[in-house]
Amino acid sequence: MPKKSPNPDAPLPLAGVPRDRRILVAVSGGVDSVSLLHALVSGGFKKITVLHLNHALRGSASSGDAAFVKRLAARHGLPIIAARADVAAIARERALSIETAARQARYSFFAAAARQARCRTLVLAHHADDQAETFLFNLLRGGGSGLGGMRPRTIRRIDGVQLEILRPWLGVWRAEIEAYADREKLRHREDASNSSPLHTRNRIRSRVLPLLAKEFGRDIRQSLWRAAEILAAQQEWLAQSVQLSAAEMSVPSLRALPEALQRHAVHQWLHNHRIRQISFTLIETIRALIPPGAKPAKVNLPGGSHARRRSGKLFIQPAPSPKS
Amino acid sequence: MPKKSPNPDAPLPLAGVPRDRRILVAVSGGVDSVSLLHALVSGGFKKITVLHLNHALRGSASSGDAAFVKRLAARHGLPIIAARADVAAIARERALSIETAARQARYSFFAAAARQARCRTLVLAHHADDQAETFLFNLLRGGGSGLGGMRPRTIRRIDGVQLEILRPWLGVWRAEIEAYADREKLRHREDASNSSPLHTRNRIRSRVLPLLAKEFGRDIRQSLWRAAEILAAQQEWLAQSVQLSAAEMSVPSLRALPEALQRHAVHQWLHNHRIRQISFTLIETIRALIPPGAKPAKVNLPGGSHARRRSGKLFIQPAPSPKS
Numbered sequence: 001m002p003k004k005s006p007n008p009d010a011p012l013p014l015a016g017v018p019r020d021r022r023i024l025v026a027v028s029g030g031v032d033s034v035s036l037l038h039a040l041v042s043g044g045f046k047k048i049t050v051l052h053l054n055h056a057l058r059g060s061a062s063s064g065d066a067a068f069v070k071r072l073a074a075r076h077g078l079p080i081i082a083a084r085a086d087v088a089a090i091a092r093e094r095a096l097s098i099e100t101a102a103r104q105a106r107y108s109f110f111a112a113a114a115r116q117a118r119c120r121t122l123v124l125a126h127h128a129d130d131q132a133e134t135f136l137f138n139l140l141r142g143g144g145s146g147l148g149g150m151r152p153r154t155i156r157r158i159d160g161v162q163l164e165i166l167r168p169w170l171g172v173w174r175a176e177i178e179a180y181a182d183r184e185k186l187r188h189r190e191d192a193s194n195s196s197p198l199h200t201r202n203r204i205r206s207r208v209l210p211l212l213a214k215e216f217g218r219d220i221r222q223s224l225w226r227a228a229e230i231l232a233a234q235q236e237w238l239a240q241s242v243q244l245s246a247a248e249m250s251v252p253s254l255r256a257l258p259e260a261l262q263r264h265a266v267h268q269w270l271h272n273h274r275i276r277q278i279s280f281t282l283i284e285t286i287r288a289l290i291p292p293g294a295k296p297a298k299v300n301l302p303g304g305s306h307a308r309r310r311s312g313k314l315f316i317q318p319a320p321s322p323k324s
Numbered sequence: 325m326p327k328k329s330p331n332p333d334a335p336l337p338l339a340g341v342p343r344d345r346r347i348l349v350a351v352s353g354g355v356d357s358v359s360l361l362h363a364l365v366s367g368g369f370k371k372i373t374v375l376h377l378n379h380a381l382r383g384s385a386s387s388g389d390a391a392f393v394k395r396l397a398a399r400h401g402l403p404i405i406a407a408r409a410d411v412a413a414i415a416r417e418r419a420l421s422i423e424t425a426a427r428q429a430r431y432s433f434f435a436a437a438a439r440q441a442r443c444r445t446l447v448l449a450h451h452a453d454d455q456a457e458t459f460l461f462n463l464l465r466g467g468g469s470g471l472g473g474m475r476p477r478t479i480r481r482i483d484g485v486q487l488e489i490l491r492p493w494l495g496v497w498r499a500e501i502e503a504y505a506d507r508e509k510l511r512h513r514e515d516a517s518n519s520s521p522l523h524t525r526n527r528i529r530s531r532v533l534p535l536l537a538k539e540f541g542r543d544i545r546q547s548l549w550r551a552a553e554i555l556a557a558q559q560e561w562l563a564q565s566v567q568l569s570a571a572e573m574s575v576p577s578l579r580a581l582p583e584a585l586q587r588h589a590v591h592q593w594l595h596n597h598r599i600r601q602i603s604f605t606l607i608e609t610i611r612a613l614i615p616p617g618a619k620p621a622k623v624n625l626p627g628g629s630h631a632r633r634r635s636g637k638l639f640i641q642p643a644p645s646p647k648s
Contacts, residue, residue, distance in 0.1 A: 139463075140540050142547035147555065200540070208539050215532050216464050216524070223466035226604045231471065233583040234558055240582065258564065259557040280550045 012039050012180055014168050016152055017123055022047040023166075024081075024114060024122045026106075027072065029065040029189035032125040034072065035181045036169065040123070041076050042184075048076075049117045053109045054084040055102055065189050081113040099199060111158040126150055126167045129174040132221040133204050135228035141200075142280070148235030149228025173221075238264045249314040254290050262287055270301070273316050277302045289314060336363050336504055338492050340476055341447055346371040347490075348405075348438060348446045350430075351396065353389040353513035356449040358396065359505045360493065364447070365400050366508075372400075373441045377433045378408040379426055389513050405437040423523060435482040450474055450491045453498040456545040457528050459552035465524075466604070472559030473552025497545075562588045573638040578614050586611055594625070597640050601626045613638060 017023060017040070025040060027033040027050050040048060050073040054066040066082055073080035085108075091101035114120055131149045139147060154165045169177070181188065212220050242257075242265045249269055254262055266286050270278045285299050289309045299307040304319030341347060341364070349364060351357040351374050364372060374397040378390040390406055397404040409432075415425035438444055459473045478489045493501070505512065536544050566581075566589045573593055578586055590610050594602045609623050613633045623631040628643030 139551055140536060140544045140547050142544075142550060147551055203539050208536065211535055212464060212532065215527055220464045220466075223464050226466060227463055227471055230584075230587065230604070231555070233587065234562070237582040237584040238558070258561040260554075260561040263554065263557065280554070 012169065012172055012176065014039060014043050014045075017045065017166055017168055018121065019045060020047075021121060022049065022117070022119045024049050024051050024110070024117060024119055026051045026053075026110065026122065026124055027069050028052070029068045029072075031181050031186070031188045032127060032169075032174070032177055034186055034188040035177050035184075036123065036125040037072070037076070038184060038186055039180070041078075048078050049113075049119060050078050050080040051110060051113050051122075052080060052082045053106055054082065055087045055105070056084055057087055057098070057102070061189075068189050079117075081116060083109050083113075085109065099201065107156075107158050110163065111161040114161050114163055120162060121164045121166065123166045123168065125169060125177075127169045127172050127174055127177055128225050129205070129221065131170050131228050132224035133201060133209070135224050135231075136208070137201055137204055148232035149225075151232050151236065239268075242268060251290055251309060251312045251314060254314070255292070262290065269314075270307075273305075275301050275303065275305070275316075286314070336493065336496055336500065338363060338367050338369075341369065341490055341492055342445065343369060344371075345445060346373065346441070346443045348373050348375050348434070348441060348443055350375045350377075350434065350446065350448055351393050352376070353392045353396075355505050355510070355512045356451060356493075356498070356501055358510055358512040359501050359508075360447065360449040361396070361400070362508060362510055363504070365402075372402050373437075373443060374402050374404040375434060375437050375446075376404060376406045377430055378406065379411045379429065380408055381411055381422070381426070392513050403441075405440060407433050407436075409433065423525065431480075431482050434487065435485040438485050438487055444486060445488045445490065447490045447492065449493055449501075451493045451496050451498055451501055452549050453529070453545065455494050455552050456548035457525060457533070459548050459555075460532070461525055461528055472556035473549075475556050475560065563592075566592060575614055575633060575636045575638060578638070579616070586614065593638075594631075597629075599625050599627065599629070599640075610638070 012035070023040075023045065025033070025037055025048055027037050029052070037048070037050065050069065052066060052069040054062050056062050066084070070080055070082060085105040087098060087102045087105050090096070090105055091098050094101065094104075096104070110122055114122065135147070135149045150167055150170060152167050152170055154167075156163050156165055180186075209221060238260065242261050249265065254265060257265060263283055266283050267278055270282070270286075282299075282301070286307050288294060289296060289299065289307070294309070297309045301307055301316070306317045308315055308317050336359070347364075347369065349357070349361055349372050351361050353376070361372070361374065374393065376390055376393040378386050380386050390408070394404055394406060409429040411422060411426045411429050414420070414429055415422050418425065418428075420428070434446055438446065455473045459471070463471060474491055474494060476491050476494055478491075480487050480489055504510075533545060562584065566585050573589065578589060581589060587607055590607050591602055594606070594610075606623075606625070610631050612618060613620060613623065613631070618633070621633045625631055625640070630641045632639055632641050
């Protein structure tokens with residue numbers, strides 16, 4: 001477990017990042033990703049392509065970030081793939097929070113860049129504070145999906161591209177990265193959105209964690225980090241234990257599963273059918289179709305489709321198409 | 325999922341509590357357990373034995389609680405088993421917090437009472453707020469064990485007695501119980517320790533949850549309750565998947581398990597060997613003995629014993645006895 005008292009001279013770990021294959025490294029221009037790029041270059045990694053998405057959320061500051069990252073890549077003699085996304089417009093169109101829209105835009109860009117670079121390995125600079133904060137955020141925001149944190153290695157399919165996502169610094173605290181950046185005299189950009197209290201994630205960092213630390217008389221980031229770690233491993237095991245591909249689910253097979261696996265199977269099934277906003281309540285409502293003699297046989301799904309039980313199977317009935 | 329807007333006239337659930345067998349009902353005198361006893365009696369449950377432990381923490385208020393519960397049992401014509409434990413002394417002797425000492429004393433009393441009454445089924449009044457608060461408490465306090473919440477039915481072995489513990493009100497919010505008590509005009513005692521900010525649990529209730537609700541702009545007890553529910557089911561499934569009884573563990577079998585099961589197996593193994601204070605760090609240190617070619621072969625355990633790897637097995641070497 002990472003300790004909160006960093007050893008200022010310990011090298012930051014790059015375990016698991018392949019030296020022999022090309023890698024994509026996402027660089028925002030902030031201290032975390034600039035330090036990661038620096039550590040990789042200093043560590044002798046050569047086959048690096050830098051990725052940068054301009055989120056266009058902060059006007060000239062955003063284009064300043066983009067220019068900064070381009071110069072940084074050029075200085076290291078590294079190829080760069082850069083793009084611009086109007087995140088605010090995406091958020092409006094899809095009725096998403098800015099944070100969610102930014103994440104969607106970022107991952108779509110990563111997938112497109114991976115295709116362009118003919119490279120499927122992406123390295124991200126997420127660190128231990130990100131892990132603890134994301135875990136608390138997901139926990140308190142609720143939602144039907146799992147509570148696991150990020151994993152050092154994840155395979156994720158985005159827009160038809162299968163990406164291997166590596167996060168070698170999940171066990172490194174922000175303070176250690178900042179100490180490294182100071183030591184190496186790295187120039188980086190300030191991420192203005194990091195200090196805006198409008199972002200829930202920033203409120204967690206700047207207000208919620210200090211409050212909890214005060215009430216509990218200790219820094220609780222360690223506890224959160226550990227919980228994220230334990231639950232991420234449980235979540236991975238759940239996913240391995242339930243492999244679903246069929247369009248229908250057999251009610252008797254579902255019934256035979258323990259509760260935890262039933263929930264995971266139903267979640268995965270809905271997700272595979274592109275149902276959005278899968279809440280815990282929705283999962284429990286569908287689970288109520290499973291017991292022998294269950295009365296309901298139909299559950300409304302977000303977006304107008306239905307889940308139905310018939311002849312011992314669950315299947316999804318698409319929303320009726322609008323009349324022409 | 326229980327909603328925060330109780331229907332004031334809905335009857336409180338007693339599902340899963342057996343009508344045909346004798347049950348033990350723990351009654352502190354507070355509104356939760358007094359309401360539970362009332363609901364059971366009104367619901368026609370007849371074979372009830374009331375249990376009350378005087379924690380002796382609040383002088384005459386504590387003996388007042390005991391006298392109140394005795395009168396309540398007598399009024400309903402129910403047998404009662406009552407005892408007194410000097411929790412403060414237990415806490416001092418065993419170097420425990422008052423809360424932990426109280427819990428240990430309570431469960432020892434339950435086991436002794438179960439033996440005396442020749443009854444193995446105990447009903448407790450834990451409710452949805454308890455579930456949410458306990459989950460947050462365990463999460464932020466840390467510790468190596470699982471993060472699951474309480475289950476509506478648990479089998480627990482205490483002092484050689486196998487107890488079936490039922491909690492029919494885990495899905496009922498405190499406000500619903502209080503509304504029920506008002507409606508039924510139930511007299512009950514105030515639990516003075518409920519309002520003391522010295523207890524971490526009370527600080528969670530009175531300060532931490534309101535602060536989090538304010539920062540997140542919503543009541544986050546629902547999210548915590550749901551997480552406790554999901555993780556309790558996962559924890560139960562983990563426990564079913566790893567059944568350990570052997571004194572030694574085979575290193576190759578451990579190696580073949582996914583990370584989540586390795587952690588659970590190591591935890592269970594240490595627990596079976598009566599190792600106390602099983603931290604996450606300890607579990608991870610022992611897991612470091614597992615990979616092929618692992619260098620360390622010995623790990624210090626709390627209390628002076630050691631875990632050792634030899635000939636493909638892990639075993640525990642007891643602490644040397646003090647020289648005579």
